[in-house]
Amino acid sequence: MVVRRGRRSGVTTMVAVHSSTLGPAVGGCRFKVYPRVHDAIDDVLRLSAAMTRKCAVAGLDFGGGKSVVALDAVPTAEQRREILLDHADLIESLGGAYLAGPDVGTGPEDMLVLRERTPHVFCLPQEHGGTGSSSGPTAVGVLAALRAGALAVFGDEGMHGRKVVISGYGSVGAHLATDLVQQGAEVVVSDVDERRLAAAREQGLPLVRPEEVLGIEADVLIPAAVGGVFGPETEVSAPLVVGPANNQLTDDTVADELSARGVLWIPDFVASAGGVVYTLGREAQNLTHEQAIARVETLEDTTRTILDAASANGTTPLAEADALAEARLTSGAEPRTPSPREPRTAA
Ligand SMILES: NC(=O)c1ccc[n+]([C@@H]2O[C@H](COP(=O)([O-])OP(=O)(O)OC[C@H]3O[C@@H](n4cnc5c(N)ncnc54)[C@H](O)[C@@H]3O)[C@@H](O)[C@H]2O)c1
Structure with missing residues (x-):
């Protein structure tokens, strides 16, 4: 898990990679006001573990991850953009070990902002080649x-x-x-x-x-x-x-x-x-x-x-x-890891 204070926004954001046994960790980016940073840390850890179980049970060749933007107040639109760019830098620093999508408080438009700084993002809006809201x-x-x-x-x-x-x-x-x-x-x-x-x-x-x-x-x-x-x-x-x-x-x-x-x-x-x-x-x-x-x-x-x-x-x-999740995670099968690729225009 990596926790970093953003250089533009000063806001603390974090990424947890719970498991990469089956492939790169995927999970949503939660953008939420938390009473204390520790509450955000609890959330990112629990949610990333749940993503490991979710991917394993669903037969996906991805691991579990999650990211959290730990706000202390609702930001303005301008602050929101700076926070997201800071968060994107953190995701990029992990070199593809974690792929971010939308979660509570974020949507496909926010993924577009993350995409300015990192390719490790999914669920872009359809008009930008992603699949939009899930x-x-x-x-x-x-x-x-x-x-x-x-x-x-x-x-x-x-x-x-x-x-x-x-x-x-x-x-x-x-x-x-x-x-x-x-x-x-x-x-x-x-x-x-x-x-x-x-x-x-x-x-x-x-x-x-x-x-x-x-x-x-x-x-x-x-x-x-x-x-x-x-x-x-x-x-x-x-x-x-x-x-x-x-x-x-x-x-x-x-x-x-x-x-x-x-x-x-x-x-x-x-x-x-x-x-x-x-x-x-x-x-x-x-x-x-x-x-x-x-x-x-x-x-x-x-x-x-x-x-x-x-x-x-x-x-x-x-x-x-x-x-079922455990059996998949310990089966020793070589994970078929689909490499994240450039988004394409959705049909
Ligand atoms: N959207 C997805 O693809 C997706 C995928 C997996 C899991 N989930 C989870 O499913 C849930 C719903 O997702 P969503 O995308 O519809 O979120 P959403 O934010 O669009 O909807 C959640 C709704 O719950 C309401 N709400 C909040 N607290 C409540 C309470 N105590 N009692 C009744 N209503 C309350 C909110 O006002 C909001 O309208 C979330 O927990 C989300 O993490 C969503």
């Missing part, structure tokens, strides 16, 4: 994992007539809501941002307050907002939990407690892998849109394999997903 493919992956989960819990993967609560009506949450409504689900959403609530109202979606999300009677709960949602004492009403938010559990033992209470929790690093599978498929492996989406859809089979193993072995999906 939230659509991430939602496709969540829906694939949801089908496997629904089959396990309800004996039927169909969502027609099922009540689904989506916590976080952001980019991924909105994609999920639209798709699930189309499938005939009764979708209820929650958010803390008034603008997002207004957008949900415009779509005719019923709203629920954030503090009610866990207790509401529903078939499925989709955490699509922030991490750390489930702790040792958290009661969850829905029998199936699957969503894109990273690091949903306060620690791994919570998976056992959820399981003991009859809640099927699909590991976040499995359910949220669609974005990275799609983006790297397109940008590093030259897949077409259709081929990359087909690869995202295979997360349904991966999830089913994990759930079947958990059921057969009397373990949790987290234990089985970890075992």
Whole structure:
């Protein structure tokens, strides 16, 4: 891990490379206000470890990394650019060991700024040769994992007539809501941002307050907002939990407690892998849109394999997903490392 104070901005930014066993480390760049730099360090370490598991389980030849811009206040537009250029210098100094994409607080336009100083960036805007926002493919992956989960819990993967609560009506949450409504689900959403609530109202979606999300009677709960949602004492009403938010559990033992209470929790690093599978498929492996989406859809089979193993072995999906990741990381297979290449114009 490298932590550096930017020479232009004076802001501390950091990169963690958790694993390069399967290939160069990939992960998003988080741009966020933290109470203390130590909180940012905790975040970058935990998130980079989650990326290792995500890439390994999804069959990607990439390792886990993450970068964080540890803000103490929201910057102006000019400061933001200087901070990003400083951060790009840090990424460049690692010589390709870490490839950055968007994460909470950053988007494809910010990747364009990073690109001014380093080629080790993905998810540029489509008009600049990248694949842009990965939230659509991430939602496709969540829906694939949801089908496997629904089959396990309800004996039927169909969502027609099922009540689904989506916590976080952001980019991924909105994609999920639209798709699930189309499938005939009764979708209820929650958010803390008034603008997002207004957008949900415009779509005719019923709203629920954030503090009610866990207790509401529903078939499925989709955490699509922030991490750390489930702790040792958290009661969850829905029998199936699957969503894109990273690091949903306060620690791994919570998976056992959820399981003991009859809640099927699909590991976040499995359910949220669609974005990275799609983006790297397109940008590093030259897949077409259709081929990359087909690869995202295979997360349904991966999830089913994990759930079947958990059921057969009397373990949790987290234990089985970890075992799958570990098997890949220790298989000794020569990683097929696709070299990062110049972005090309998306079809
Ligand atoms: N976008 C992707 O491709 C992708 C990929 C993997 C993982 N994820 C993770 O999935 C989650 C959602 O991603 P996104 O791109 O939609 O982010 P986003 O920022 O667009 O949306 C998150 C939404 O959650 C809301 N929110 C914040 N705190 C909340 C709370 N306590 N209760 C309810 N709502 C709350 C925010 O107001 C926002 O509207 C994030 O945790 C992200 O790290 C996203």
